[in-house]
Amino acid sequence: MFIAMNRFKVLKEERDAFEALWLGRESHLDKNPGFIEFHMLRGPEREDHQLYSSHTIWASREAFEAWTRSESFRAAHRDAGENRNRRMTLGHPEFEGFEVIQKLENVAQKAAE
Amino acid sequence: MFIAMNRFKVLKEERDAFEALWLGRESHLDKNPGFIEFHMLRGPEREDHQLYSSHTIWASREAFEAWTRSESFRAAHRDAGENRNRRMTLGHPEFEGFEVIQKLENVAQKAAE
Numbered sequence: 001m002f003i004a005m006n007r008f009k010v011l012k013e014e015r016d017a018f019e020a021l022w023l024g025r026e027s028h029l030d031k032n033p034g035f036i037e038f039h040m041l042r043g044p045e046r047e048d049h050q051l052y053s054s055h056t057i058w059a060s061r062e063a064f065e066a067w068t069r070s071e072s073f074r075a076a077h078r079d080a081g082e083n084r085n086r087r088m089t090l091g092h093p094e095f096e097g098f099e100v101i102q103k104l105e106n107v108a109q110k111a112a113e
Numbered sequence: 114m115f116i117a118m119n120r121f122k123v124l125k126e127e128r129d130a131f132e133a134l135w136l137g138r139e140s141h142l143d144k145n146p147g148f149i150e151f152h153m154l155r156g157p158e159r160e161d162h163q164l165y166s167s168h169t170i171w172a173s174r175e176a177f178e179a180w181t182r183s184e185s186f187r188a189a190h191r192d193a194g195e196n197r198n199r200r201m202t203l204g205h206p207e208f209e210g211f212e213v214i215q216k217l218e219n220v221a222q223k224a225a226e
Contacts, residue, residue: 001152001226003152003154003168019214022214022215023214023215027217029217029219030217030219034222035219035222036218036219036222036223036226037216037217037218037219037223038215038216038217038218039114039116039213039215039216040213040214040215040216041116041211041212041213041214042211042212042214043209043210043211044209044210051209053211055116059222059226096156096157096164097156097157098154098155098156098166099154099155100152100153100154101132101135101136101153101154101155102135102136102151102152102153103150103151103152104140104142104143104150104151105149105150105151106142106143106148106149106150109147109148109149109172110149110150113114113149113172
């Protein structure tokens with residue numbers, strides 16, 4: 001499993017607009033082989049921004065990389081409107097990719113979610 | 114849902130020891146109400162360290178906070194050996210808590226994992 005994260009430092013006055021943009025978009029992720037789960041996360045508030053992180057779980061790094069070369073990827077980034085994002089955030093989003101080296105789960109609690 | 118993350122900047126020569134410490138520990142997480150899932154993640158390699166992130170999914174922020182006040186939390190941190198960690202990393206781990214504001218999933222792919 002592979003987790004792709006993007007960290008966004010969102011200007012505080014742009015938080016509502018940033019959330020509306022993400023929650024209102026048409027996601028193309030579920031058309032992609034190896035896509036497992038996506039979370040949009042609201043993180044801690046800092047002095048000059050609020051941290052957000054998008055967080056996509058893939059079956060493998062290869063599945064993620066195939067997506068970045070797909071038409072679905074281009075469509076998602078066209079829809080998100082890079083210019084609009086740039087005005088809402090301090091700098092560009094910061095990408096970090098992670099390999100899962102251990103997974104533990106509470107099967108009963110997971111089924112209840 | 115709430116995701117608690119800790120970011121660790123691990124000295125490159127300590128990577129194997131750091132992974133062995135985590136993978137070999139006795140986890141007490143599954144005894145806790147509201148615990149859903151844990152991942153240990155190996156992130157990007159930087160000039161002077163390799164980034165790791167631990168990443169625990171809870172039913173709510175309240176479930177996470179109850180765990181931090183529990184005997185299970187104290188036992189986990191006693192076992193992890195803070196002093197050992199300090200020598201393996203640049204500085205202390207950096208904690209970030211996130212609220213899940215959107216979740217999308219590929220049910221078929223998830224079942225196959």
